[in-house]
Amino acid sequence: MDIISEVIGSIRAGRASARRITESGAWGARYPPFVGIGFHIVLSGTGFLVTRNGSTVALQPGSVVLAPFGAEHGLSHAPRKLGSLPVASMGPEPPRPGPYDFEFLCGCYRLDRGQIHRFLRDLPDVVAIPPDHDRHPHLPAMTSLLRDDVAEDRPGTAATRAALLDLILVHALRRWQEQSGGRDWPAVTDPGIAAALRAVHDEPETQWTVQRLCDIAGMSRTGFVRRFTALVGKPPMAYVTGWRLTAAARLLRETRDPLAAIAQRVGYSTEFTFASAFRREYGLAPGRFRRTVQLADAAAPPR
Structure with missing residues (x-):
């Protein structure tokens, strides 16, 4: 069973965002917890990842920091306690002008409603992945594309940003799978269970029974x-x-299809039964969920 594809499919219900950040001197920032998945990619300079348990990991150009379920963590010019770092600003500020010592990209999917995929929660709070350009030469190209993408908003930015985030997250999850040797990586290796899961993923509209x-x-x-x-x-x-x-939430965010059509595409015979089930899962009726994410997307900073 392709767990990574399943995970990426589930987080697409969230809002994709990315920005470039530069730091100089004695710098540091603490990233508070959020519902979603995020990453940092170091572009230039050196620094340290600071985790909740007090450990630090040295970072260099090409290092990727992955927060699989949005756990609190920090970045700093030197090893420091997480609580001593100022909370990072998540606003729309552009990178600081002038020379800088450290440059990195941040990207994330924020889930306004719903839950993080359980397989992501099986991973460590924060994962540091060292650069390996010889075995993975495509990451610099993806990073360069994302850096250009966040430099300015152009037609199609919403689509390109989500696609680039997907690619980088797939890369990071694959690297973690390799790095961990599969020890901490969830897997559904039973062929019968995997076949059942594939069928559900491919045809959610089917009237499935046990x-x-x-x-x-x-x-x-x-x-x-x-x-x-x-x-x-x-x-x-x-x-x-x-x-x-999960599929319905993604369709509500990404399409303007009528609620009745979405209900049928995900296996509900009536809009009413779909709305009731959706409200139990997300705490909002489907129409209100769509309006809420539209307002959030419109109000979100472009970077």
Whole structure:
């Protein structure tokens, strides 16, 4: 089962943003927790990642810092305690003018509603990935494209920014998978369970039942439910519902399709049943969710 693709699909319901930051002298910033996934990429200079448990990691050009579920962390010119760092400004300020000692890109998906994918929560709070341009020569190219993208807003920026964030996050998750040797990386290796998951992802509109998923998996009902729940973390039908609503949230953000059409695309026979399920999951009716994310996108700083 391709967990990375599943994760990227789930976070696309969030708002994509990115900006370039420069620092000089004795600098430092603490990034408060948020609901979402984010990263930093060092462009030039050296610094340190500061984690909640007090550990520090040296950073150099090409280093990637990944916050899989938005945990608090900091960046600094030298090892320091996290609590001593000033809270980072997340406003629309452009990079500081003049010479600088440290330059980096920040990118993230913020989930205004909903939950972080459970597989991301299985990863460490913050992951530092050292540069390896010999084995991964494509990261500098992706980084350069994102740096240019945040320099100015142009037609299509919303689409290009999300696409570049996706590519960099896929790269970071793959590198972490390699770096950890799979020890801390969740996986669904059971072929029957993986087949059932693929079917749900590919066809959320299908009227799935436990028995239909059992047939795809080629397993008995009792064995399937037990194995699915152990590997995925929730019972089959709860997972189906969660995936459908994640897909619906993404469609509400990315399209202007009528609510009735979205309901059918994600497997609900009526707009009413879809709205009830969506409200339980996201705390808002679908129409209000769409208006809320539209207002948030309009009010968000362009970088």
